Amino acid sequence: MSILDVLLLISIISIWSILAVNIVLVIAGYIHYLQTAKKTPPALPDKVPFVSVMVPAHNEGIVIVKTVQALLKFDYPKDRYEIIVINDNSSDNSAELLARVQQLNPERNLTIVNTDNKTGGKGKSNALNIGLKQAKGDVISIYDADNTPESGALRILVGELMSDDKRGAVIGKFRTRNKNATILTRFINIETLSFQWMAQAGRQQLFGLCTIPGTNYVIRRWLLEEIGGWDVKALAEDTEISFRIYRMGYRIFFQPKAVTWEQEPQTLVVWFRQRTRWVKGNIYVILKNAHFLFERAGRPIRFDLLYFLSVYFLLMTSLVLSDSVFVLSVAGAVSSSLKGFSNTLWVLAIVIFVVSTFVSISTEKGEMTFSNIIIILLMYVTYSQMWLAVAVYGMVGYIREQVFHQQAKWYKTQRYQ
Incomplete structure (x- = not known):
């Protein structure tokens, strides 16, 4: 067996090992869905906690009014929550639009925090830390500026949080608001539901x-x-803070009945920049916490660390190698004795990908359509490869920033009407 065959075999084993883990997660996730669907979320306690709903917003004039209006319609007791919008060094008309919404709702607890280029404009984590200083609530809730949550979302999330003292946080589900805008948003919709x-x-x-x-x-x-609040160096501040919560001995609970609808990138350029930010942010979190793999204190996050390490390093390397061998063999530049074996596994992987993804989206009303089967097939040969390109580009960008001591920049996702 040649060196090329050995490397290809290692990559195949790596890819299928991670694929097997994801299949197990899909099966377990479907069981969770069946169990959750039958349960009614806990009611709010008699002493309803005061909640500060915070929205970081940088140049979000296109979507911010709709978001605030949705937050004002929560069925949570009106006198038991406030809304704090951190208008973070915006150069558009966000300040004027927010002031108008505030004037139209004088009886509501709506606060607008306007930052400048000295105090703000330094990313989401910094904006959230600024908002936290203004917040009055015992419970903090976060929504992005492009969200339109369903009216019961906050009530369900808080009810779940207060039902168990060991829960440090409770998360809901987000759905794609503009899923029919482009083929890309259809990909993202399925990605969100399944992966x-x-x-x-x-x-x-x-x-x-x-x-x-x-x-x-x-x-x-x-x-x-x-x-200590949100890590201002973290582009993936959500993953980073999750790890710290677990290390403190608290849990994070997932309640899919708390739903918000958000706007997703409609063009490839916007998607690529957003996902690159995610990759850089997650690599930062992985490296920051890697030492916990070998420490007792890291036990609560060990699975996630291993999973992220496998996806961002082992899987990426294996896919690059596998794809390279496939392209070179088609071109006649190299020859591998595992070619037939590899191609058989490749076809099987496509079948498993399509079936497991379709099972995942079957949990959502209106998603079990023939057109979505076609979209899933297209995702395997296009969207998945695009993600590989993003992962490679993001890793190279992260390494370059570390070598040249450059500050990671927060890329703001473009919004649409």
Whole structure:
């Protein structure tokens, strides 16, 4: 067996090992879905906690009014929550639009915090830390500026949080508001339902683990203060703070019945920049916490660390090698005795990908369509490869920033009408 065959065999084993883990997560996630669907979320306690709903916003004039209006319509007791919008060094008309909304709702607890280029404009974590200083609530809730949460979302999240003292945070589900805008948003819609939320549900079912997303979650204020707020160096501040919560001995609970609808990138350029930010942010979190793999204190996050390490390093390397051998063999530049074996596994991987993804989206009303089967097939040969390009580009960018001591920049996702 040649060196090329050995490397290809290692890459095949690596890819299928991670694929097997994801299949297990999908099965467990589906079981979680079946169990959750039958349960009614806990009611709010008699002493309803005061909640500070915080929205970081940088140049979000296109979407911010709709978001605030949705937050004002929560069925949570009106006198038991406030809304704090951190208008973070915006250069558009956000300040004027927010002031108008504030004037139209004088009876509501709506606060606008306007930062400048000295205090703000330094990313989401910094904006959230600024908002936390203004917040009055014992519970903090976070929503992105492009969100339109359903009216019951906050009530469900807080009810779940207060039902268990060991829960440090509770997360809900986000759906794609503009899923029919482009083929890209259709890809993202399926990605969100299968590879993000079904994986969250699976980890919850098997290990009692899930990761805070950037939006639609609640967290105990004292816990935030105990861990020092959000890490301003973290582009993936949600993953980073999740790890710290677990290391403190608290849990994060996933409640899919708390739903928000958010706007996703409609063009490839915007998507690529957003996902690159995610990759850089997660690599930072992985490296920051890597030493916990070998320490007792890291036991609560060990699975997630291994999973992220496998996906961002082992899987990426294996896919690059496998794809390179495939392209070179087609071109006649190299020859491998494992070519037939590799191609058979490749076809099997496609079948498993399509079936497991379709099972995942079957949990959502209106998603079990023939057109979505076609979209899933297209995702395997296009969207998945795009993610590989993002991962490679993000890793190279992260290494370059570290070598030249450059500050990671927060890229703001473009919004649409």
